[in-house]
Amino acid sequence: MIIAIDGPSGAGKSTLGKMLAKELNLLYLDTGAMYRGVGLAVLDANVSFEDKARVAEIAENSDIKLIGEPENLQVFLDGKDVSARIRTNEVGQAASIVSAISEVRKILVEHQRNLGKNSPNGAVLDGRDIGSVVFPNADIKFFLTAKPEARARRRYEEDLEKQRATSYEQTFAEIKERDERDVSREDSPLMIAEDAVVIDTSELDLSEVFAQMMQVIQENSAKATSNLT
Numbered sequence: 001m002i003i004a005i006d007g008p009s010g011a012g013k014s015t016l017g018k019m020l021a022k023e024l025n026l027l028y029l030d031t032g033a034m035y036r037g038v039g040l041a042v043l044d045a046n047v048s049f050e051d052k053a054r055v056a057e058i059a060e061n062s063d064i065k066l067i068g069e070p071e072n073l074q075v076f077l078d079g080k081d082v083s084a085r086i087r088t089n090e091v092g093q094a095a096s097i098v099s100a101i102s103e104v105r106k107i108l109v110e111h112q113r114n115l116g117k118n119s120p121n122g123a124v125l126d127g128r129d130i131g132s133v134v135f136p137n138a139d140i141k142f143f144l145t146a147k148p149e150a151r152a153r154r155r156y157e158e159d160l161e162k163q164r165a166t167s168y169e170q171t172f173a174e175i176k177e178r179d180e181r182d183v184s185r186e187d188s189p190l191m192i193a194e195d196a197v198v199i200d201t202s203e204l205d206l207s208e209v210f211a212q213m214m215q216v217i218q219e220n221s222a223k224a225t226s227n228l229t
């Protein structure tokens with residue numbers, strides 16, 4: 001089973017993706033973490049984001065691994081644990097910039113497809129283009145969204161908890177900037193796949209969103225079973 005979860009930053013994709021993967025015993029793939037890994041590698045190499053060929057070369061040669069159970073997934077870049085480093089706003093912006101480069105997307109999309117296909121029970125993937133590009137035939141597609149203010153508030157509270165210095169205003173501005181870039185890029189912009197189930201999480205708590213998603217999955221499985229008989 002392949003479950004796609006797309007949507008803008010801060011809509012709850014990764015928290016809910018992890019919960020679903022755990023509940024359904026599926027692999028959880030945080031595809032944003034891969035773009036963040038490439039963004040960090042470019043920053044560390046001191047390469048200009050304008051130099052697309054070099055950035056693509058870095059994407060090709062970087063060894064990015066997601067290791068561990070969904071609830072404590074660790075991200076490794078060339079053998080080093082970068083789980084904390086990739087979560088800064090600076091790396092978030094870098095990820096958004098490198099993700100607009102087609103060659104980078106080609107490399108990461110192929111990697112994501114292989115990981116999803118080779119997972120014995122299937123996978124939950126969260127990102128921006130999962131239902132539209134990576135797995136257009138996914139069994140279930142969700143598009144999670146929320147008002148920018150709600151998303152910025154969540155990100156800000158997360159940053160406070162992790163003691164990452166920031167302010168609400170700065171987080172809000174960065175979310176808006178990232179949204180703008182993610183929806184306006186030419187290659188695989190953030191969009192709602194035609195057959196996606198859209199959930200606005202602005203006014204819902206996690207357990208409510210989780211319950212809605214599980215209901216969709218159960219209805220879908222029941223339909224698939226009845227189609228077989």
Ligand code: DC
Pocket residue numbers: 009031032033035036092095096099100126127128129130178182
């Ligand atoms: O989900 P996130 O905030 O960790 O993603 C970081 C950036 O990576 C985001 O600005 C857009 C990009 N991204 C993408 O273009 N495609 C994906 N499948 C996942 C993330």
